[in-house]
Amino acid sequence: MQPASVSDQALMERVVSRDPSALDVLYERYARAVYSLVYRILGDGSAAEDVVQEVFLKLWKQPESYNAERGALGSWLLSVAHNRAIDQLRRRKSREEHPLPELRESEELVADGALDPADLAGLNEAAAAIRRALAQIPPAQRRAIEMAFFEGKTHVEIAAELDEPLGTAKTRIRLGMRKLRSILEAEGVVTQTA
Amino acid sequence: MNCAEVAELTDLYVVDALPAEQAEDVETHLATCSACQDDVDHAWEVAKLLRVAVPGIEPPSSLRTRIMHLAATEEPTLLRPWAVAPRTRSRPLWSRFPARSHDFRWAATAAVIPFAVSALMGLEIVALQREVSATRSEVESASLALTRSRQSAELATEVMGRVIVMGGAMATVQGTELAPTATGMIYYVPSSQDAILVADGLPRLYGGDVYQLWFVVGEKRMSGGTFNACEDGRCLVVAKAPMPLSSVDTIRVTTEPRGGSDVPHGNGYLWARLKAT
Ligand SMILES: [Zn+2]
Numbered sequence: 001m002q003p004a005s006v007s008d009q010a011l012m013e014r015v016v017s018r019d020p021s022a023l024d025v026l027y028e029r030y031a032r033a034v035y036s037l038v039y040r041i042l043g044d045g046s047a048a049e050d051v052v053q054e055v056f057l058k059l060w061k062q063p064e065s066y067n068a069e070r071g072a073l074g075s076w077l078l079s080v081a082h083n084r085a086i087d088q089l090r091r092r093k094s095r096e097e098h099p100l101p102e103l104r105e106s107e108e109l110v111a112d113g114a115l116d117p118a119d120l121a122g123l124n125e126a127a128a129a130i131r132r133a134l135a136q137i138p139p140a141q142r143r144a145i146e147m148a149f150f151e152g153k154t155h156v157e158i159a160a161e162l163d164e165p166l167g168t169a170k171t172r173i174r175l176g177m178r179k180l181r182s183i184l185e186a187e188g189v190v191t192q193t194a
Numbered sequence: 195m196n197c198a199e200v201a202e203l204t205d206l207y208v209v210d211a212l213p214a215e216q217a218e219d220v221e222t223h224l225a226t227c228s229a230c231q232d233d234v235d236h237a238w239e240v241a242k243l244l245r246v247a248v249p250g251i252e253p254p255s256s257l258r259t260r261i262m263h264l265a266a267t268e269e270p271t272l273l274r275p276w277a278v279a280p281r282t283r284s285r286p287l288w289s290r291f292p293a294r295s296h297d298f299r300w301a302a303t304a305a306v307i308p309f310a311v312s313a314l315m316g317l318e319i320v321a322l323q324r325e326v327s328a329t330r331s332e333v334e335s336a337s338l339a340l341t342r343s344r345q346s347a348e349l350a351t352e353v354m355g356r357v358i359v360m361g362g363a364m365a366t367v368q369g370t371e372l373a374p375t376a377t378g379m380i381y382y383v384p385s386s387q388d389a390i391l392v393a394d395g396l397p398r399l400y401g402g403d404v405y406q407l408w409f410v411v412g413e414k415r416m417s418g419g420t421f422n423a424c425e426d427g428r429c430l431v432v433a434k435a436p437m438p439l440s441s442v443d444t445i446r447v448t449t450e451p452r453g454g455s456d457v458p459h460g461n462g463y464l465w466a467r468l469k470a471t
Contacts, residue, residue, distance in 0.1 A: 020266050027258055035253035037245050049257050053264070060265045062385065078245045086210070130243040148211035149244055155211045170206060177205035181240050190239040 008073040015063045023060050030074055031056070034081045041085040041150050051088065055081045086152045093152070126189050133183040141176030144169050195223045200230045208234060208241040365445075367393055367466040376427075380466045384440035389418070391431040391445070393464060398427065402452040405463065409435045410444045418445070420454040443469050 006025065014022035034055060038048040055077055058065065066076050134142055144162075147153045153161070158169040184190045200223050206212050207220050224231045363384055369376030378393030391407065399405070399422070407418035418433030435442055447464035 020262060023265050024258075024262055027261060031253055031258065032250060033246060035257075036248050036251045039251050040248040045254075049253065052253060052257060053261050056261050057264060075242055079242070082245060126243050127246040130240075130247045134247055145209055145244070148206070149209040149241065150248070152210070154213045155206055156213060158211070169211075173209060173211055174202075174205045177209065177237065177240060181237070184240060184243070189243070191236065193236060
């Protein structure tokens with residue numbers, strides 16, 4: 001594991017002063033996580049590359065769009081990338097020009113070759129914790145959460161796709177999220193509910 | 195929706211599983227209920243972690259090369275001209291311009307920040323700027339050579355640098371019948387407030403009149419400051435709009451008495467449409 005060197009904040013200050021080497025360091029730090037997330041959503045390498053490119057060039061051209069008070073840089077990059085990827089997925093779906101990516105087994109979430117925690121300064125322990133937590137919830141709940149979060153589907157669409165009553169997908173998502181939360185709370189990864 | 199109904203949907207909301215209409219209902223409630231917002235923030239902590247729970251895949255190394263190349267060079271495609279109105283000599287736009295000045299909602303916040311940059315010339319900068327590879331120091335030396343003061347040159351350089359580096363836009367400037375030979379360009383970054391006007395062929399003004407630049411948004415006209423053209427009819431002006439230029443419809447230049455006017459009274463000489471219609 002690399003020694004933690006320059007902080008994200010210091011790098012962002014250099015980005016603001018137009019130092020491309022700072023962008024390169026940030027790319028090295030976060031590109032794998034961003035690419036992996038977008039690839040999971042779009043299931044297509046070249047489309048994923050486009051989103052990653054867009055996200056990092058946005059950081060370069062509009063560094064002011066990131067506000068450090070609203071969270072860590074890694075989370076922000078992932079959030080921007082997630083939104084862009086889901087947008088694309090929905091546009092693709094609505095145009096129906098392209099077939100949807102193959103649905104994948106939920107086991108992928110806990111599969112080997114998951115993100116190296118060292119990719120994510122500040123999120124590393126959490127990344128391991130969320131994978132452990134996901135392994136502990138029922139696969140059907142995990143699947144419903146994934147279909148919403150990574151495949152851009154509403155609970156109504158999930159119920160239709162799985163041919164289940166309307167309330168079932170809803171319940172699975174709620175139960176799954178609550179179980180995840182309680183595991184993560186117990187591990188001290190997320191804050192306790194009052 | 196009340197708190198209990200929102201609580202039922204919080205987890206679905208954070209994983210984006212709600213149909214748009216339902217999500218909007220939740221958001222409407224959240225806007226006024228900090229207790230429910232706290233619950234959502236809490237649920238968000240879990241959802242955000244899901245983003246790093248995907249299988250790790252190495253992006254191709256060519257992606258890094260491409261991104262760094264684009265960042266370093268800022269490809270010329272980033273400089274795209276906005277749709278420009280066709281050059282026409284019938285000029286209904288301008289004739290609609292003045293008159294109802296009492297209608298202009300003239301906010302104090304739209305205060306004028308004039309930067310009358312007297313200039314010897316800027317068309318060379320245009321040429322430089324078209325070669326997007328121009329470095330900051332190249333633009334700086336060109337600006338310095340072309341303007342009378344170091345301060346003006348620095349200002350122009352700073353704005354032009356941003357236009358080049360951040361991916362700017364440009365719009366063609368056209369002359370009215372009072373300035374039929376006038377041509378020019380406006381350079382700006384849509385998300386920022388600074389614009390550079392470079393124009394050629396402006397008539398010399400007499401009797402103490404000055405040119406005044408206006409940012410037009412709908413019915414509002416906001417001054418961008420006054421300036422004088424050089425003896426050769428050229429000008430380079432850096433003007434600051436009171437809002438991001440992405441919301442400005444057109445830029446106009448009128449003649450006004452020395453010191454400028456609160457609202458445009460004089461004749462129009464130049465105009466440029468920033469927004470595509
Ligand atoms: Zn409430």
